[in-house]
Amino acid sequence: MTTSSGHPAQHVLISGAGVAGPALAYWLHRHGFAATVVERAPQMRHGGYSVDFRGGALEVVDRMGLLERVRALDTQMGDAAMMDAQGRQYATMPAAVFAGDLEVPKGELTRLLYEVTRDTAEYVFDDSIAALDQSGDGVTVRFEKAPPRRFDLVVGADGLHSRTRALAFGPKERYVRHLGLHTAIFSLPNYLGLHRTGQLYVSPGKAANIFSEGRDGRARAALHFADDGPEYDRHDPAEQRRIVAERFAGEGWEVPRLLEEMERAEDFWFDTNAQVEMDTWANGAVVLLGDAGYCAAPTSGRGTSQALIGAYILAGELSRAGGDPAAAFAAYEQGMRGLVAEHQAMGRDVAERYFMPPPSQEVLDLLAAGDPSHAAAEPAPLPYYPVR
Ligand SMILES: Cc1cc2nc3c(=O)[nH]c(=O)nc-3n(C[C@H](O)[C@H](O)[C@H](O)COP(=O)(O)OP(=O)(O)OC[C@H]3O[C@@H](n4cnc5c(N)ncnc54)[C@H](O)[C@@H]3O)c2cc1C
Numbered sequence: 001m002t003t004s005s006g007h008p009a010q011h012v013l014i015s016g017a018g019v020a021g022p023a024l025a026y027w028l029h030r031h032g033f034a035a036t037v038v039e040r041a042p043q044m045r046h047g048g049y050s051v052d053f054r055g056g057a058l059e060v061v062d063r064m065g066l067l068e069r070v071r072a073l074d075t076q077m078g079d080a081a082m083m084d085a086q087g088r089q090y091a092t093m094p095a096a097v098f099a100g101d102l103e104v105p106k107g108e109l110t111r112l113l114y115e116v117t118r119d120t121a122e123y124v125f126d127d128s129i130a131a132l133d134q135s136g137d138g139v140t141v142r143f144e145k146a147p148p149r150r151f152d153l154v155v156g157a158d159g160l161h162s163r164t165r166a167l168a169f170g171p172k173e174r175y176v177r178h179l180g181l182h183t184a185i186f187s188l189p190n191y192l193g194l195h196r197t198g199q200l201y202v203s204p205g206k207a208a209n210i211f212s213e214g215r216d217g218r219a220r221a222a223l224h225f226a227d228d229g230p231e232y233d234r235h236d237p238a239e240q241r242r243i244v245a246e247r248f249a250g251e252g253w254e255v256p257r258l259l260e261e262m263e264r265a266e267d268f269w270f271d272t273n274a275q276v277e278m279d280t281w282a283n284g285a286v287v288l289l290g291d292a293g294y295c296a297a298p299t300s301g302r303g304t305s306q307a308l309i310g311a312y313i314l315a316g317e318l319s320r321a322g323g324d325p326a327a328a329f330a331a332y333e334q335g336m337r338g339l340v341a342e343h344q345a346m347g348r349d350v351a352e353r354y355f356m357p358p359p360s361q362e363v364l365d366l367l368a369a370g371d372p373s374h375a376a377a378e379p380a381p382l383p384y385y386p387v388r
Contacts, residue, residue, distance in 0.1 A: 010323055011036070013141055013151040014121075015129050016158035017044060019051075019106070020290030020307035022113035024155060025121035026064060027315030030387040035121040036151070038143065040158070042126045044114045046107040048269070049185050049220065050075055050211075052100025056339075057305035059382055060312045069112055073104040075214060080198040082364070085252025091361040093200055094368030100301060105214070109304070129154075132167045134284045153325055154286045155314070157307075160274060161234075162292035168283045179297055179351040180228045181273040184244045186265030190219035192254070201253040202359070208248070208255055221258045223248060240270040273297045273351055275344050282329035289314055294340040300347030309382070310336055316385030335383065 010033055014021045017039035025035040053061070053070075061070050077099045082091040114123070124146060131142040132154060142148045156164025166172060190212055192199065198211035205226045212219050225247045232239055241262060248255050262268060274297060281293040288294075290307035297303075313335045314328075321328035359367075 010034070010152035010318075012153045012155060012318075013038065013129075013139070013149075014155045014157055014289075015164045016156070016162075016290075016292070017041075017110070017114065017123065017125075018157065018159055018290065018307070019110060019113065019304050020292075020311050021155075021157035022110065022117050022121075023060075023064075023308050023311035024157060024289060024315055025117045026113065027312055027387075028318070029117070029120040031315050031319035031385070032388055033315070033318065035117075036124065036149075037117075037121055038124045038127050038129065038146075040126070040128045044107075044111055046111065048106045048267075049222070050077075050099075050103050051106045051109065051304040052098070052103040052301055053308075054100045054302065054305050056380075056382055057308045058101060060308045063312070063382075064116070066112065066116065070104060070109070071102065073108045073112070075099070075103045075105065076196050077103055077211070078197045080200055080209075080211070082359075083199050083201050083253050085201070085203070087253055089199075091359070091364055093364055096368040097364060098301075106304070129163055129167065132164075132286060134286065137285075139285050152285065153318075155289050156286065156292045157289040157311075159291045160271070160276065160295045162288065164286065165276075165278075165288055165292050168286040169278065169288075175276050175278050176295075177275045177277055178228070179273045179275065179299065179348060181224060181226050181297075181299065181351045182243075182270070183273060183298065184223045184240065184262065184268065184270045185220065186262055186268045187213065187218050187220050188258070188261035188265060190217045191257070192219070194219060199254070201251075201255065203251060206248065206251065208251070208253065208258060210254065210258065221261065223255075223258065223262070234271075237268050237270065241268065244270065273299055273347075275347055277344075281333055282325070285325050287314065287325070287329050287332070294336070294344070296340065296343035297347035297351065299350040300343045301350075302343035302346065306336070306339060306343055309339065312385075313383065316383060319385055338380070 012035050014037045017037050028035045061067050077095045080093040081089040084090050127143050127145045130144045133140040138152050139154045140150050156162050194212035200209040207224045210221045276295040281288040289310050314332045317328040317331040
């Protein structure tokens with residue numbers, strides 16, 4: 001077997017089947033590489049929040065032949081209402097501000113990426129890398145459950161709390177920068193009868209919202225609060241619920257009902273908004289992709305886009321470099337650094353500005369029209385990599 005550039009096919013292990021992992025598996029196959037994806041969850045994760053796409057990511061999706069299928073997942077959100085504590089609407093949040101060029105449920109997107117790669121990549125669920133040993137031309141990988149295996153390359157696409165990053169680069173404290181903002185998300189009955197819209201409530205240091213979901217009379221709520229702490233156990237949802245409830249006690253609008261629903265929710269999710277800052281994303285035959293290497297924080301609204309673009313460029317550069325990981329990884333970094341820096345600046349800016357007093361209609365209109373401080377520079381054209 002040879003790759004699209006004629007060198008012997010390599011076997012790549014990808015840790016993580018979120019957005020970046022399956023997208024990379026797709027492109028590696030097109031370039032003639034073999035890919036194995038190991039995912040900690042027992043199956044592809046469904047449900048979850050919606051993610052928006054912008055610019056070059058749609059071009060990548062188009063080159064994958066998936067543009068129509070992704071467009072079919074569009075939540076088609078309309079403008080949303082900004083509400084005051086008494087439940088009166090005082091402004092309108094244009095959809096362009098929170099839904100980008102196209103907004104899709106993340107679970108549907110990852111399911112689609114899985115569907116189009118499951119026959120050409122090996123997927124191993126319910127397992128994780130436990131140790132990496134780089135010796136000779138490759139990496140011996142020990143798993144938590146499966147027997148050890150040898151791969152030519154390992155890609156960490158395992159998100160903000162990446163195990164691959166910890167094993168190959170050191171503890172996350174070195175790389176994860178918290179933005180002082182925490183978010184809880186959960187689904188609930190669509191008791192406000194919202195249809196392709198949402199309501200948002202902002203008070204200093206806090207924001208809450210509820211948006212309709214396409215399915216079965218359900219809606220999704222998010223509660224955000226600014227805090228440089230708090231110390232909490234990442235694996236203790238009861239403690240996390242308690243922290244959120246304390247922060248939002250006494251707030252108006254629909255917040256009391258949302259807190260009740262949060263207690264009942266089976267899909268409660270809580271995390272800090274953080275970015276990953278690293279001098280390099282590669283160490284020998286191990287490289288990071290997506291949030292694992294350069295998370296821009298949910299506040300950037302660009303994480304999905306850069307995961308898709310990163311996967312496209314990484315696979316293309318591996319092919320172009322004829323199997324030389326050092327050359328490929330250097331070119332991948334060069335291709336991505338500018339975009340990531342821009343996205344991370346946006347993520348920090350929105351985290352800071354979001355928790356000021358509620359934005360006026362004027363500010364919202366400016367954002368919708370492409371606030372110059374938020375408008376990305378004209379994206380560099382995507383490189384072209386010949387595929388088989
Ligand atoms: C609340 C919220 C809202 C967001 N909104 C937007 C938005 O509007 N627009 C946007 O572009 N982006 C948004 N994002 C960001 C976006 O979801 C991420 O940037 C994007 O999913 C990154 O993809 P990824 O594949 O790198 O990581 P992830 O999607 O996080 O996938 C990582 C995968 O790795 C798996 N994993 C973790 N640890 C291990 C392990 N040890 N072994 C094996 N597998 C493991 C996880 O289970 C997961 O499947 C949002 C994020 C959040 C949290």
